[in-house]
Amino acid sequence: NAGVTQTPKFQVLKTGQSMTLQCAQDMNHEYMSWYRQDPGMGLRLIHYSVGAGITDQGEVPNGYNVSRSTTEDFPLRLLSAAPSQTSVYFCASSPGTGRSDTQYFGPGTRLTVL
Amino acid sequence: GQQLNQSPQSMFIQEGEDVSMNCTSSSIFNTWLWYKQEPGEGPVLLIALYKAGELTSNGRLTAQFGITRKDSFLNISASIPSDVGIYFCAGQRSSNTGKLIFGQGTTLQVKP
Numbered sequence: 467n468a469g470v471t472q473t474p475k476f477q478v479l480k481t482g483q484s485m486t487l488q489c490a491q492d493m494n495h496e497y498m499s500w501y502r503q504d505p506g507m508g509l510r511l512i513h514y515s516v517g518a519g520i521t522d523q524g525e526v527p528n529g530y531n532v533s534r535s536t537t538e539d540f541p542l543r544l545l546s547a548a549p550s551q552t553s554v555y556f557c558a559s560s561p562g563t564g565r566s567d568t569q570y571f572g573p574g575t576r577l578t579v580l
Numbered sequence: 581g582q583q584l585n586q587s588p589q590s591m592f593i594q595e596g597e598d599v600s601m602n603c604t605s606s607s608i609f610n611t612w613l614w615y616k617q618e619p620g621e622g623p624v625l626l627i628a629l630y631k632a633g634e635l636t637s638n639g640r641l642t643a644q645f646g647i648t649r650k651d652s653f654l655n656i657s658a659s660i661p662s663d664v665g666i667y668f669c670a671g672q673r674s675s676n677t678g679k680l681i682f683g684q685g686t687t688l689q690v691k692p
Contacts, residue, residue, distance in 0.1 A: 470622075499679075499680075501682075506589075506684055506685075507684060508583075508584075508586075508668060508682035508683055508684045508685055509623070509668070509670075509680075509682040510682070511679060511680065511681075514679060524679065525681075556622050556623070558622075568613070568625055568628055569625070569680060570625070571615075571622030571623050571624070572622050573620075573621060573622050574620075574621070574622050
C-alpha cells in the first residue's frame, strides 16, 4: 500500500490563480481530511469527509472547496489564491469505523502564493 | 477557534535525559492522540488514548489521558538523537467525526 499520497509536493502560485491539490489513499478509508500547517499554529482543519459524496467544513474553510466523488480521492481546490493561503497542506485518512481517530497523514504540499 | 494549549513550545535536552510535555484544554475531549513530525514529513501517530485515566506506552514513550478529560501528557524516557522533531497533541470531542483539534506543537532537540 502506498498509504496517503499528495501531489504536487511544491507549488508556487500568483495571487488570483486557481489550482487543485490532489490527495489519494489506497487503504479503503472512509474518512478523509485536509489540514493546513502554519508556523506556531499546529494543524488546522479545512474540510473533511466521512464518505463518498459527503463533505463538511472544518475550522478554516474559507477560500477552499472540496468534493468526494470516490472513496479514494479527496481533492482540495483553491479558487482564487491569496498570500494568506501560503502554507503546508496535509491530507489525512482514517478507517471511519472503530478507532476512526487514528488518522494517517500524507507527506504534504508546500504552497507559496506571491 | 478552539485550541489545545501545548507546553513547552520547545525543549533542548541532553541525550539520555527524560522529556515531559503536556496538553490542556478548557473543553472535554473523548480522544487524545500524540503525533511526531519530522522535517518535510507529515505527522505520524505515536500513541492514542480513549479513556479517562488511561496510561499507554509505546517503547520509551508513555502517554496518559487526564482524569478530567481536559488534559494529556507525553513522556519520553532516555532520549536519543532520533527523538528530534515536533510533537503534537490532538484531541477529538466526539467519536467517529474525523475532526481533530491540534496543539501548537513542542519542538524537541537532543544534543548527543
